[in-house]
Amino acid sequence: MSVKTYWLECAWYxxxxxxxxxxxxxxxxxxxxxxxxxxLRPAVTAQHAAQAVMLGAAWTGTRIVSVGERGLILFxxxxxxxxxQASVPVSVTLTAVRFADPQHGIAVxxxxxxxxxxxxxxxxQTVMDGQRIAxxxxxxxxxxxxxAAMRDAERLTADGADKPLLDICLLxxxxxxxxxxxxxxxxxxxxxxxxxxxxxRIDNPQGLHLNTVRRAGDTILIAGERGMALLSSxxxxxxxxxxxxxxxxxxxxxxxxxxxxxLLLAGLRGNVWRSADxxxxxxxxxxxxxxxxTGSTLRHDGSLLLANQSGLxxxxxxxxxxxxxxxxxxxxxxxxxxxxxxxxxxxxxxxxPVTARTSGAQP
Numbered sequence: 360m361s362v363k364t365y366w367l368e369c370a371w372y373x374x375x376x377x378x379x380x381x382x383x384x385x386x387x388x389x390x391x392x393x394x395x396x397x398x399l400r401p402a403v404t405a406q407h408a409a410q411a412v413m414l415g416a417a418w419t420g421t422r423i424v425s426v427g428e429r430g431l432i433l434f435x436x437x438x439x440x441x442x443x444q445a446s447v448p449v450s451v452t453l454t455a456v457r458f459a460d461p462q463h464g465i466a467v468x469x470x471x472x473x474x475x476x477x478x479x480x481x482x483x484q485t486v487m488d489g490q491r492i493a494x495x496x497x498x499x500x501x502x503x504x505x506x507a508a509m510r511d512a513e514r515l516t517a518d519g520a521d522k523p524l525l526d527i528c529l530l531x532x533x534x535x536x537x538x539x540x541x542x543x544x545x546x547x548x549x550x551x552x553x554x555x556x557x558x559x560r561i562d563n564p565q566g567l568h569l570n571t572v573r574r575a576g577d578t579i580l581i582a583g584e585r586g587m588a589l590l591s592s593x594x595x596x597x598x599x600x601x602x603x604x605x606x607x608x609x610x611x612x613x614x615x616x617x618x619x620x621x622l623l624l625a626g627l628r629g630n631v632w633r634s635a636d637x638x639x640x641x642x643x644x645x646x647x648x649x650x651x652x653t654g655s656t657l658r659h660d661g662s663l664l665l666a667n668q669s670g671l672x673x674x675x676x677x678x679x680x681x682x683x684x685x686x687x688x689x690x691x692x693x694x695x696x697x698x699x700x701x702x703x704x705x706x707x708x709x710x711x712p713v714t715a716r717t718s719g720a721q722p
Contacts, residue, residue, distance in 0.1 A: 394521040398470040402430030402447040409442040410709035414454050416695040420461030424480035426453035434480045446482045455526045465551050471522035475551045489522035499556035528572040538569035562600040575614035582609035601638040611655040625652040645679040654693030666691035685713045
């Protein structure tokens with residue numbers, strides 16, 4: 360399945376797809392050429408950048424940094440009232456951003472791009488791309504003498520530059536994990552300067568897309584398409600595949616408690632599943648709105664917020680998801696908590712402040 364077809368199937372991504380060649384297609388294509396060009400072309404200064412499609416955001420000290428389409432990275436030092444555009448060396452869609460401290464950040468996106476910043480998100484540099492990712496995957500498969508993995512890595516190489524990375528997770532002490540389409544999983548132990556394949560650690564022979572990754576303590580939770588969910592309780596040294604009674608795609612995940620027992624997955628058609636025993640059993644939460652959930656966050660009080668494709672924010676009351684009273688919003692890609700009762704909605708129409716009129720409940 361091509362990346363474009365996948366995102367058409369999951370309408371959340373429709374406006375973001377770059378038109379990649381199908382997995383396994385030999386040689387470069389015009390679409391691959393366009394991706395390669397965007398990978399090498401700096402982001403253009405946008406007059407109304409804060410109204411562009413935005414996909415990820417993070418706090419770094421008192422600054423907010425957000426990433427989105429066409430290589431846009433924006434930062435705000437006044438809690439989202441005003442935004443400045445960062446200097447970015449690529450113009451591919453960026454999907455997620457995290458900061459290890461007020462200065463050092465990491466962002467990922469299409470074309471296998473991984474960017475780092477050492478000045479709080481004002482300037483970024485490329486440390487990885489899709490071609491180098493494919494080479495790392497092939498080298499790892501050869502080192503493990505894994506014939507199937509070698510064939511998959513050779514297809515990744517033949518596909519060219521388009522290797523969408525969809526999420527990034529900080530694991531502490533300079534360690535981090537990036538995941539993405541085709542089962543991509545790559546780790547770094549030195550703050551993002553050097554990377555190696557983690558694909559051999561993951562039970563994913565079909566190369567299913569890995570859409571999201573979260574960490575709490577030594578626990579890492581990865582989720583993706585067709586009910587894929589993987590759990591590590593040893594900080595990523597090994598993963599076990601979780602068995603769920605649901606086979607649809609998950610787009611976001613949370614670890615409500617800092618242990619490997621409380622797990623939450625959400626995604627296609629509003630499906631939300633929770634486990635209280637480390638993934639051994641699962642309970643589906645009631646959601647009266649069968650609309651795909653595209654993002655989530657845990658607030659400082661421990662309450663859960665979910666964002667969906669119809670422009671609603673949802674919170675958990677007991678076993679049921681209920682809408683958060685707020686102004687009408689466009690389709691959402693995520694949400695970030697601001698001080699007080701304020702939230703920042705990441706939407707298909709940009710970055711929008713939201714005043715939430717509920718305190719939520721414990722997930």
